[in-house]
Amino acid sequence: MLRQRIINTKIILSIELQKIFKSHLVEMISAALLFLILIKRGNSVMEYVNNALLFLSAVIGLVGFGILASWVFSREFTDGTFKDLLALPISRSTIIIGKLVAIEITELFITFISTVLIIVVGHLTIGEPLTKTIVAGLIGKIWKIVAYNVLLSFLWPLVASLSRSALLPMSLSFISLILAVIFSSQPIGRFIPWSITGYWLANPTFNPLISNLIVSAVAAIGIYGTMYVWNYLDQS
Numbered sequence: 001m002l003r004q005r006i007i008n009t010k011i012i013l014s015i016e017l018q019k020i021f022k023s024h025l026v027e028m029i030s031a032a033l034l035f036l037i038l039i040k041r042g043n044s045v046m047e048y049v050n051n052a053l054l055f056l057s058a059v060i061g062l063v064g065f066g067i068l069a070s071w072v073f074s075r076e077f078t079d080g081t082f083k084d085l086l087a088l089p090i091s092r093s094t095i096i097i098g099k100l101v102a103i104e105i106t107e108l109f110i111t112f113i114s115t116v117l118i119i120v121v122g123h124l125t126i127g128e129p130l131t132k133t134i135v136a137g138l139i140g141k142i143w144k145i146v147a148y149n150v151l152l153s154f155l156w157p158l159v160a161s162l163s164r165s166a167l168l169p170m171s172l173s174f175i176s177l178i179l180a181v182i183f184s185s186q187p188i189g190r191f192i193p194w195s196i197t198g199y200w201l202a203n204p205t206f207n208p209l210i211s212n213l214i215v216s217a218v219a220a221i222g223i224y225g226t227m228y229v230w231n232y233l234d235q236s
Contacts, residue, residue: 008090012098013105016072020106025071029064030113037121045128049138050201052118056142057197058180060114061149066156066173067166068110069103073157073226074166092230100157100223104150111146115139141201148197151215152176154222161229193218 020026036055042048076082085095118138122130130138159169176194183189184198196211 005091005094008094009098009101012090012095013102016099016102017105019075020068020072020102023071025068026106026110026113029060029068029110030117032064033060033114034117034121037118038125041121041125045122045126045130045134048122048126049118049134052122053138053141053145053201054198056111056114056118057145057149057201058177058184060110061145061197062152062176062180062194063173064110065107065149065153066176067170068106069153069156070160070166070169070173072099072103074160074164074169077160077164078166093227096157096223096227096230100154100226103153103157107146107150107153111142115142118142144200145197148200148215151219152193154219154226156222158222158225158229161226 033055036059037048037052040051040055042051076085085092088095115138119130119135156169156173159172160166163169179192180195180198183192183195185202186199189195189199190203190206190208190211191214193214196208196215200206200208200211
C-alpha cells in the first residue's frame, strides 16, 4: 500500500513538473528578477545585495511563488480537468502531495536560478567585487528567505481550490506584497506572515520563534485546508 502510494506520488509529481516547465512560468519569474536587479542595481555592493534580497523576498517570493502555486491548482478547475482527477484510482491526498512537492521543487529551482543571476549580475555590473564573504552571506540569507516564502505559498492552493480560479489567489498575492512593503519596517511586521522576511532582513538579530510559528501555521492551514476541500468536493 505504501509502495503504491509512493509510486502514485512520483507519477503525479512527474506530470505536474512537466506542466509547470511547459508553461514557462519559471522563465518568466526568473526574467522578472533579472529585470529588477538590472534597473535598480545600486551604487555599492551592499546596496546591490540589499536590493536583490528585497526583490527576491517580496516580488519573487510573494508574488512569483503565489502565481505559481495558484496556477498549479486553479488550472484543474479552469481547464475542466478536476472531475477527471476525481475519477483516477489515486487518493486526493496523494494528488495534493504530488502537486505541493512539484511546487516546492520548482520554487527551489527558481531560487537557484535567482541566486546565480544575482551573483553573475553583481560581478558584471558593480564596480566593487563580490567577495567570498559577501557571497556566502548572500546565499545564507537567500535560502532562509525562500524557506519562509515556500511555506507561505502553500496557502494559495487552498484559496485557488475554494474559489476554483486563479484570479483571487493571484490578487491576494499582490496584496501580500503591499502588506510586506508597508509593515516590514515596523515592529508589528514580525507578526504579519508576509512581512516577516522583510522585517528579518531589516532586523537580522531579532528572535524569530513566534514568527516561525506563524509562518508554519499558515503553511499548515494551506496544506490541510486544501486536502479537506478536495476530499470534501470528492464526496459531494
